[in-house]
Amino acid sequence: MLYELIAVVRPTALQESRELARTAGTLILSNGGVIRGLTNWGKQLLPKRVKKNQATYVDGHYFVMRFDAGVEAQRLVRNTLGLDPRVVRFSVVRMDNGAGLRGMSGVGGRVWGGAQ
Incomplete structure (x- = not known):
């Protein structure tokens, strides 16, 4: 089945967003899935203030990953x-x-470049 993952990572460093995308991608690939697209939306404001782990966030790094995998992945x-x-x-x-x-066939996406 085709899934779309939208994730918001804390805004401290872009590297954390890349690491989480890599972790999710590795889980998908190791369980027989295929990554169809990966797009970095960059740092954006959240729709509303979010409290998590004793911190309040108003913005974050977004990334979108489309993947084809089973339910277990x-x-x-x-x-x-x-x-x-x-x-x-x-x-x-x-x-x-x-x-x-x-x-x-129309599912798009692009892979992160070297420097952003």
């Missing part, structure tokens, strides 16, 4: 990100509406 990603204190918020949404490979 999706659960592992959710559990790992949910326990990581660097993650402010995240959401995993199922994108597959039964269209099969034709529906997935």
Whole structure:
């Protein structure tokens, strides 16, 4: 199934966002999944103030990852990100509406460059 992961990482360093994207990607690939796209949205304001781990956040680094994997890989990603204190918020949404490979052909994304 096709999933979309949107994650907000605390705004202290872009490197943390890259590490979390790499961790999620490694979990997906090691469980037989395929990463369809990875996009860095950069540092943006949150829709509302978020309190987590005795800290208040008003902005964060966003990244979006689309991946094709089984339910178990999706659960592992959710559990790992949910326990990581660097993650402010995240959401995993199922994108597959039964269209099969034709529906997935338009899924885009780009990989992070060297310097940002």
